Amino acid sequence: MKIDELYALLRRRGVLWPSAEIYGGTQGLYDYGPLGAALKRRLQDAWAAWFLGLSPDYHRIEPAEILPEAVVRASGHLENFTDAEVTCEKCGTAFRAETLLESVRPEGVDGLTPAEIGEIVRASSIRCPSCGSTALHVPRPFNMMFGVPLGVAGTERGYLQPETAQASYLAFARMWDVARRSLPLGIAVIGHAYRNEIAPRQLLFRMRSFTQAELQIFFDPAGFPVPFDRVASEELPVLRAARRDAGATEPETARATELVASGLPEFYVYHLVQTYRFLRDVLRYPAGRIRFFEKSDRERAFYNRIQFDAEVRFESLGGFREVGAVHYRGDYDLTRHTEGSGRDLAVTPTGGAKILPHVLELTFGVDRNLWALADVHLGRDGERTVWHLPPYLAPVSVGVLPLIEKEHAAVATELAESLAAAGVTVQYDDASSIGRRYARMDEAGTPYCLTVDGGTVGPGPEHGSVTLRERDSKAQERVPASDVAARLAPEFRLPRPSVR
């Protein structure tokens, strides 16, 4: 679907809508309604089950989301977390330089000074998209963090975290003591990140508040053992930096062993494959719509030694977009926070020598992937609109429908309650025709419906049985109501990686 059509459907079904909608909305902020909030929670649970399932030494924490100024000074965000903007002197509108210059400079403007950006603007004779003027001006870079005063005096200053990663670095020393005092040690956070975007746009793609799921793995650079044999033969769709430099625009297929042979470390490729499997096997994005885009030396942040962005092709956005990434960050973060805090963050594993761990970061945009789950799985299927979500991600697991409200409500209600007590997410619906109710459930992604009818409540051979209808095939069969919970339970279990 096109973006407008998809967004209209999601708004109408209460998946999401503009925040403070009755006040005209707030740019870059969205509210998730019942279906969206449930899908988001399941997506987060699926991420946690998969990535924390990689090792018993990967742990999930929940840190506060405000950082004191000393932290963002040490991390470099106070100085460098800026966005170049271009403002129109005639109409006053501000634009992100990167967006405005997309057509003339597709590689972006990271690292350029305002003067250099100004030169490109002048040379390209680009016009203001709002009013058409050429009076475009490039002011100082704009820090994208939201600052807040702490306390009455306002002398202490805090910042809404621009990414969840910093909180994991701050927690490393405490977690070293809490966990097994051994490496690798993984710290995962699912939390909000806040960025004062100059121009929020493309719905869930450039929001002012969004949710990240990130895993920071601290490891000994002398050795990060992984069960590489479990991924060795996997084939990944990659677009390498060197091939791009040579003009390639399409990904090629590379075996994990080939990537290692090309110089990437085994631990890196292992986690890249696990990321691929999560996108392909858990979120069920078609393999042909996934690619791993390698950032070149020029494109990635200076502290990242290796970076592949995980990208998905969005129909609604007309191309590939980043939904996650794997960053090898070296010892940058612990070095900076050792300097900033005065606390030596080097550790001495039992029987080993003192070392400053390196960091491998797996990052994942929760909102972007929620959008991808709509873009990829929600669409027309003949007359129907169906959201083909994997059953374990569907906001509602089972719809319970009395065929005739007056006659079948009692038994249907009882069935719904017994499923709910067994931990199944149920929605009871007795409004309108059975066809329209199936249609509503299809649109919401509900994988199974149970219909209670005359046979269920009557004395005949169908007594106690219900019609089980599967969403994608529309196949219906008669099953004993008492068997349903146990039969469907495996469908609702979150997949976990096989690591041994």
Place this chain on the structure above:
Amino acid sequence: MKIDELYALLRRRGVLWPSAEIYGGTQGLYDYGPLGAALKRRLQDAWAAWFLGLSPDYHRIEPAEILPEAVVRASGHLENFTDAEVTCEKCGTAFRAETLLESVRPEGVDGLTPAEIGEIVRASSIRCPSCGSTALHVPRPFNMMFGVPLGVAGTERGYLQPETAQASYLAFARMWDVARRSLPLGIAVIGHAYRNEIAPRQLLFRMRSFTQAELQIFFDPAGFPVPFDRVASEELPVLRAARRDAGATEPETARATELVASGLPEFYVYHLVQTYRFLRDVLRYPAGRIRFFEKSDRERAFYNRIQFDAEVRFESLGGFREVGAVHYRGDYDLTRHTEGSGRDLAVTPTGGAKILPHVLELTFGVDRNLWALADVHLGRDGERTVWHLPPYLAPVSVGVLPLIEKEHAAVATELAESLAAAGVTVQYDDASSIGRRYARMDEAGTPYCLTVDGGTVGPGPEHGSVTLRERDSKAQERVPASDVAARLAPEFRLPRPSVR
């Protein structure tokens, strides 16, 4: 336990610690570690299962947590969300007036002007708790919201939400269309609230960022039907405002029917009882440590028509503290937002007349209740330290322990993985003696341990069986490993209310 001892234990076990600890901590902000984060998620899930289980017309949403200025102007927060402070002219320290005057004015200072507070300070000849000076000064009230500029120009202003309730009022119009266009309609939010506290203190009791679970129920004031017969005979520990005025300090037991006879609406008492049951039956606070404290006309906010605070007696804090509340807010909120937004929020249910719904608010402090779960359930039991958490709240459900690592690790790992695949939260522990491992699990609140030993792996009659140990009784029995998941599953199910 005393607060210092309890906090030290929670820090050591990585339940929680000061945020940005390596930088000396940030006042009023805490990080939850693996055990704390897992407990917090389960507590939230338990709240949702219970309160959303009250009606299929109660829905959970996840709104953005930044409100535009027009919203907090309409809600009254811009003008009134202030805290009176007293500052010492000698040492410069600022104190909350309410805290400083607790001993001389236990009813608080809400509604008093700075001049009136200054008069009380002078009359009481109170001294600065920091330096002992009597040079105390009462400045203008201090707005406790954190403001943030939105966008480059900074002309648009947002505020971190001071409570989750406003987001539900903003969502009402959209939810009316998304849900069944009928009343009652409940909107639940579990999210962060932010308050720039003058003096954060008592750990999780006055934080600058904390988590609320709130349910706003919109209903027709002409009739809010509830299954009152399900709660009629329940006896509640209440401290009524009138009895307090007459000098009472201890709660009395009142039957739900008596509360209704005294003039409280049935819908109100019904939700008060369900709140009581959640605290007593789900969180398992002893009945004798719970009371419902009625706020008088003088004490409650002017828009609240009825207010009972749910209070729990904390050993670590030396008395009863508020952990939740039930507020009957009338039509205040939708009236204010109708005026503020220009959007008429009155609705016309099918076949009914146009009405502006009233609001019943159930509010619950997640962090405070997490602290209560430690205060009430974590303590010494002879030689042991045991966290007697209800099994469905425990961060780890089952500990899997190979008796001798070398001999039993393979079978134990396999068992742990099969339990994890079945959705059980497992922790595998092979470090140190079995007694020390049981002790660690007891302290973490793990309700069950499974020990794999020679019998399990040997060819004899105990082949395939493990020792199941229960935390509270320390009772051990031999059970087939293959039966464990099914046998324990009911223990891990979240309780739901019986509403029919």
